[in-house]
Amino acid sequence: xxxxxxxxxxxxxxxxxxxxxxxxxxxxxxxxxxxIEFLDTPLAKQMQKHLEIFWGELLKNVKQKxxxxxxxxxxxxxxxxxxxxxxxxxxxxxNSVGSKLRQRMAVTIYNNIAVKTGVLSHFxxxxxxxxxxxxxxxxxxxxKIIKSVLIDYTQEQCKIHKIPxxxxxxxxxxxxxxxxxxxxxVELPEYFGKPIIFVPKNIVRLENTAGKNVSCFxxxxxxxxxxxxxxxxxDISPTGKDGQIxxxxxxxxxxxxxxxxxxxxxxxxxxxxxYKTDHLNGRLKTLSDDEIMExxxxxxxxxxx
Numbered sequence: 157x158x159x160x161x162x163x164x165x166x167x168x169x170x171x172x173x174x175x176x177x178x179x180x181x182x183x184x185x186x187x188x189x190x191x192i193e194f195l196d197t198p199l200a201k202q203m204q205k206h207l208e209i210f211w212g213e214l215l216k217n218v219k220q221k222x223x224x225x226x227x228x229x230x231x232x233x234x235x236x237x238x239x240x241x242x243x244x245x246x247x248x249x250x251n252s253v254g255s256k257l258r259q260r261m262a263v264t265i266y267n268n269i270a271v272k273t274g275v276l277s278h279f280x281x282x283x284x285x286x287x288x289x290x291x292x293x294x295x296x297x298x299x300k301i302i303k304s305v306l307i308d309y310t311q312e313q314c315k316i317h318k319i320p321x322x323x324x325x326x327x328x329x330x331x332x333x334x335x336x337x338x339x340x341x342v343e344l345p346e347y348f349g350k351p352i353i354f355v356p357k358n359i360v361r362l363e364n365t366a367g368k369n370v371s372c373f374x375x376x377x378x379x380x381x382x383x384x385x386x387x388x389x390x391d392i393s394p395t396g397k398d399g400q401i402x403x404x405x406x407x408x409x410x411x412x413x414x415x416x417x418x419x420x421x422x423x424x425x426x427x428x429x430x431y432k433t434d435h436l437n438g439r440l441k442t443l444s445d446d447e448i449m450e451x452x453x454x455x456x457x458x459x460x461x
Contacts, residue, residue, distance in 0.1 A: 170445040174354035177240040179347045186295035188361040189280040203302040209332045210301045211279040218265045232328040232337035236299045238353040242292045310354040324351040358442040374412045381424045
């Protein structure tokens with residue numbers, strides 16, 4: 157049972173702006189802050205503003221060792237079930253930000269060199285440097301921070317498609333003016349008494365994209381920076397013809413690790429900027445309707461990107 161079926165809409169995914177989620181099970185799609193950052197739309201800009209304000213306030217408090225306030229900010233990042241994205245129905249796989257994870261994240265932020273030096277200033281970059289941050293957790297955290305924007309978006313879509321709404325009490329809505337988590341009564345569509353929040357289809361990604369982003373950044377760093385640094389090549393044993401150092405030799409010497417990515421970003425001042433402007437720009441794409449439909453209408457997506 158998808159949204160379009162339950163509400164007897166005239167359209168399915170290709171004609172809808174939001175993800176036509178299945179309502180009784182997981183939808184293995186994940187909100188991607190990188191897409192939000194790169195999209196040039198009024199809606200994406202609203203979302204990005206929320207992410208920047210939250211992330212900036214969190215970094216400020218952690219740097220100032222105001223861990224009580226930092227923990228308060230992290231306390232609102234429980235797993236959102238209203239979107240039905242990710243592992244909302246699979247309790248064994250859910251990734252809410254519990255008390256232990258909140259403490260670990262705060263300590264990680266405080267101790268991370270990329271944070272201390274100001275290199276990690278954008279929320280979307282945390283997957284490149286933070287351990288234990290994958291598609292599901294990034295999606296959950298992002299969704300909670302932009303929840304107020306998604307609620308407004310859902311209400312607009314309901315008006316467009318004449319979908320009925322009911323009043324629900326929604327907790328943990330981040331208010332960018334007060335920097336507080338607030339509780340509000342809001343109008344939302346419902347499914348068997350449970351509220352539903354719609355997600356724009358142009359901000360979701362597949363589950364394995366987070367790992368690909370890290371490996372893509374790693375390959376870019378190796379090819380464009382590490383392999384051209386004579387100091388870093390000194391102790392590498394070449395396997396190429398006539399003593400030529402090959403890319404595989406460099407990778408063998410410097411295997412993928414987020415610690416290495418952090419150190420390289422500090423060593424090569426333009427690495428992250430060049431990656432995002434020269435490499436990602438033009439390559440970062442939203443999912444096609446076909447890719448989304450394989451997940452929300454079919455049983456799996458083993459053959460999808």
